[in-house]
Amino acid sequence: MSWSRFMAVGLVVVVVSYKVKEMMEEPPLPHLEPDPWWGPGEPQDEDVSINRFSINISDEDLRDFKARLALPLRLTPALEGANFTYGMNSDTLQKIVKYWREKYDWREREARLNSYPHYKTRIEGLDIHFMRADSKIGSAKNVKAVPLLLIHGWPDSIVGFLDILPLLTHPQEGSNVVFDVICPSIPGFGFSQSSSKQGFSHIETSQVLVKLMQRLGYEQFYVQGGDWGARIATNMAIMYPQRILGVHVNTFYVSTPGLTFRIKMLLGAFLPAGVVVAKEDQNKLYPLSNLFSMVLMETGYMHLQATKPDTIGAALNQNPVSLAAYILEKFSIWTHRDNRHKPDGGLLHGDFPISLDNLLDNICIYWFTSSITTSARLYSEAFNKKTYGMLDNIPCRVPAGLAIFPQENLKLPKNFLAHKYHNIVTYNEQPAGGHFSAMEQPTLVAVDLHKFVSTLENTT
Template sequence: MVKPFRISIPQQEVDDLFLRLKQARWPSIFCEEPWALGTDHSFMKRLIDYWGSEYNWREQENWLNSFPQFIENVDGMNIHFVHVRGEGVSSQPLLITHGWPGSFMEMLKMVPYLTTPSLFGGNAKDAFDVIIPSIPGFAFSDKPTRPGVGSRHVAGLWAKLMERLGYERFFVQGGDIGAGISTWLSLMHPNRVMGLHLNFIPGSYKPPLSQETPPIRDEEQNFLNKVTDWMEREGAYGAVHKTKPETIAFALSDSPIGLASWIVEKFQAWSDCNGNIEASFSLDELLTNISIYWFTNTIASSIRIYAEGPKVPLSFSKEQQVIVKTGISIFPKELPMPPRSWVERGYNVTYWEHVNKGGHFAAMENPKLFAEQLHLFFHSVNAPSV
């Protein structure tokens, strides 16, 4: 049974956080270009000072609670989700899945553009019912207590959740880990998914290649080379998450400053901020996302999905491909994205758009622009064939 949910962090936990921030022990300063070796010392000092003084969790908590939230038990696991119904009588369901190190919170600024388009110059008939679940192990969903809760398993939970909410058919959207979950949904339930939108291609995606398929093109090989180079420079976090997530979890669960450093470096590196993270995110936005991880103590459970997902990797073949109409929006500062020819080997791509700004957290960086992409693609899916 679906139950309403409100975030209410006990004051003693807020006080404990402030005490830990005041007792920080800082690493030594090393003279190097800011962010070159990871999280910048001067930015972190300013961020933590703000967190412990000016940042107001209760204000942010009230903002989060302004969005209707619920808990539903699916297969013995409590799933937290935001569910905002669209204006008018013809709104269609849209299931949006976040990734790491984001949370349901990174999608919230985009919600009004999707649920009430008439307020922004659009048409009420284009409204969506927006459902944003928290992946198990993230935010206020249950933490998995056993192996096996990877992207495929979560996709199965999402299918059941949408059925419980009365949505037999629905649109899906995902980036980062959410892209893998959304892809699995489309593979497992092609008759229920009306359209699939991705702003990231799952890292585990390997298109079907055989003697019958065309040879790898130069643009595809260039992409594969870029991925190799990116993994050399940026992939250390992922290697830790996939192989020894429990080791780093002790440090990140015990230190709010360590947690903030681990998360904020990705927001800086993966956003369209030209080196200045505050060009894309306010300190309040960064800290609210980090605070959700801290108060729910979910950094350990969230990174375990990196180890669980590969146990059941996305499998594409001549017989198994995404037949659902698929839209891809490519943001300029996204992690390496494959060319269209590579994606079309496994997905039924009907929409392919290069967007002029944004990065890995595009819904949070440019909510209006991201929402416009969703409207454009899903409208094309609904458009009658000529």
């Protein structure tokens, strides 16, 4: 080898080595302005009052909703035998709309939502809505009340927590804790105001929700979430570890500095079971063709919302039937992937784990607040920010409880999750449930959360 070629190869090795070292290093936390203004116009003096709020859709808005719902349907007949493999089946949608028109009673459902107190407070220029459920210790002995922040995702809302709240606020067998629960609407979702300015992502949401808990008097607290709620909860544990007593999640987004995680995933596809991934965990990832197929089939909405949220939002915000078709298809498939092969997507089966009324409550929240566009923007802001990957590559060192549900879109082995969560206190595989676990299996989520927090409280 000539000296010039030797020097060239040496230079390449040095550059590659430097880049690999750079990729493997833990990046710094992203810098956030401590007091930004996300509301319309110029910054103003912030009103820090906490005001009682009641969900009370006006008669005018309700009449408009019913008029749009009553419009003749313009649905294309479903393909023979297609079921839900092409998306929302038009025959099923007709049946759901018939029920929505004739039997569903928003005022009755609104009263159910108002059975818990609601509030609003302004943070960083945004009116933030939250529902609260206080602990009920009663005559129970040796039971401690601890604060808990519950964070929803997309396309669900605070509706997803109504069934689990009694299981969290009242003493449960085998647990020495109960919870004072705060359920916020993510900014841009439901009754929380959306940002008027570009750049408000899940990272900025984390700062807003920490400020919310501080304003309520909670300097330290537990946090739980799924979907976006899981990402925001994990963000909070990474960025504000002194505030978070423990983080419990049921949806997982795991990356690592450099290529470690991806290399392990690829190696596991070729090496014998047990070398990289335990034998009992093989079906969580392999064959990779199934995983990649799922990603291609079920994430089209994500690409659309990450690139053109206002376009899809404008289409869905014109008619509640269109909105229902878009959202209900996600509830069908993400609850159980085999539902795509059922004529009704499982939605009208007696054993579907979420009642039709609860599903329609959730859609009505999006409809009456016109928040489908602003909720979709969270994807665009998150995927377009440079800080997105930076925070992913920082581990979470706060105590973590991981609940694994069998029908979740992406399931990862514990040794993979350990790349992100460095202090796993509980890791439990659940017998049933999918992406919307708090709505589908509230008892399983509550038991797992009680177990996680009780374990931590008993060791402190």
